[in-house]
Amino acid sequence: MDILEKITRDKRKEVDLKKSLIPISQLKASVLFERETFSLAKALRNSTTGIIAEYKRRSPSKKSINQDANVGQVAQGYLKGGVCGMSVLTDIKYFGGSLEDLLLARASVTLPLLRKEFIIDEYQILEAKAHGADVILLIAAILTRNEIKTLSVLAKSLGLNVLLEVHNEEELHKSVMPSLDMLGVNNRDLKTFEVSLDTSKHLSSLIPDDFVKVSESGISSIEAIKELKQYGYQGFLIGENFMKSENPGESAFEFIQKLK
Numbered sequence: 001m002d003i004l005e006k007i008t009r010d011k012r013k014e015v016d017l018k019k020s021l022i023p024i025s026q027l028k029a030s031v032l033f034e035r036e037t038f039s040l041a042k043a044l045r046n047s048t049t050g051i052i053a054e055y056k057r058r059s060p061s062k063k064s065i066n067q068d069a070n071v072g073q074v075a076q077g078y079l080k081g082g083v084c085g086m087s088v089l090t091d092i093k094y095f096g097g098s099l100e101d102l103l104l105a106r107a108s109v110t111l112p113l114l115r116k117e118f119i120i121d122e123y124q125i126l127e128a129k130a131h132g133a134d135v136i137l138l139i140a141a142i143l144t145r146n147e148i149k150t151l152s153v154l155a156k157s158l159g160l161n162v163l164l165e166v167h168n169e170e171e172l173h174k175s176v177m178p179s180l181d182m183l184g185v186n187n188r189d190l191k192t193f194e195v196s197l198d199t200s201k202h203l204s205s206l207i208p209d210d211f212v213k214v215s216e217s218g219i220s221s222i223e224a225i226k227e228l229k230q231y232g233y234q235g236f237l238i239g240e241n242f243m244k245s246e247n248p249g250e251s252a253f254e255f256i257q258k259l260k
């Protein structure tokens with residue numbers, strides 16, 4: 001069993017348990033459920049830099065990255081640094097994140113916030129909305145076309161943007177549909193952890209123009225972004241490169257200044 005299968009199997013159990021403890025009516029009663037969301041797709045289209053900065057304490061590939069960074073402070077640092085949006089890992093077991101982190105980020109900034117999660121059930125989308133998310137991630141590798149459709153249509157009905165993540169041609173062909181806003185190409189193979197920016201370059205011409213193209217993972221240089229822009233990418237999801245520094249916001253600021 002590869003890591004992605006393991007994560008998804010654990011996620012099924014987690015979601016079933018949560019469903020039995022916290023009814024949907026309770027999620028819908030959150031004050032955040034009614035808030036008007038910010039559009040990340042729009043922010044990326046209007047930006048010349050396009051950085052989406054991630055809050056990630058640890059990961060299966062890197063173990064510890066930054067266990068102690070305060071999520072509210074990092075969010076404010078990212079905002080000051082000039083990012084277009086922030087991604088917050090909410091998986092506990094493999095990434096050390098939580099929905100609490102998403103809430104704290106929401107309370108700290110007005111940036112578009114992405115709930116970075118392994119979404120396999122509609123319940124998690126209601127949860128995302130109830131905890132202040134503006135965007136959800138759907139990972140093509142763990143979903144069927146029908147599931148992508150149902151989940152993305154629900155997200156859109158709640159005013160959330162949808163970022164669909166692919167890693168190869170097959171996943172891309174299976175996933176393209178009008179209820180998505182952004183297509184993300186993950187440069188990291190979630191099964192082997194291998195990282196190559198060639199994945200983004202290779203898939204770029206196959207992504208229809210109506211979607212904002214986002215390149216995800218393994219980005220750490222200005223040169224890489226300049227090159228990816230030539231392939232039509234408007235969004236760049238960066239985690240480790242910022243989080244590994246003591247002050248991720250400052251690190252994002254310096255990076256974005258150099259990009260300008």
Ligand SMILES: O=P(O)(O)OC[C@@H](O)[C@@H](O)c1c[nH]c2ccccc12
Pocket residue numbers: 054056116117139165186216217218219237238239240241
């Ligand atoms: O830390 P990096 O290499 O800059 O990567 C960030 C982000 O792309 C990565 O965390 C990610 C992309 N897709 C995911 C899906 C699940 C968990 C994590 C991810």
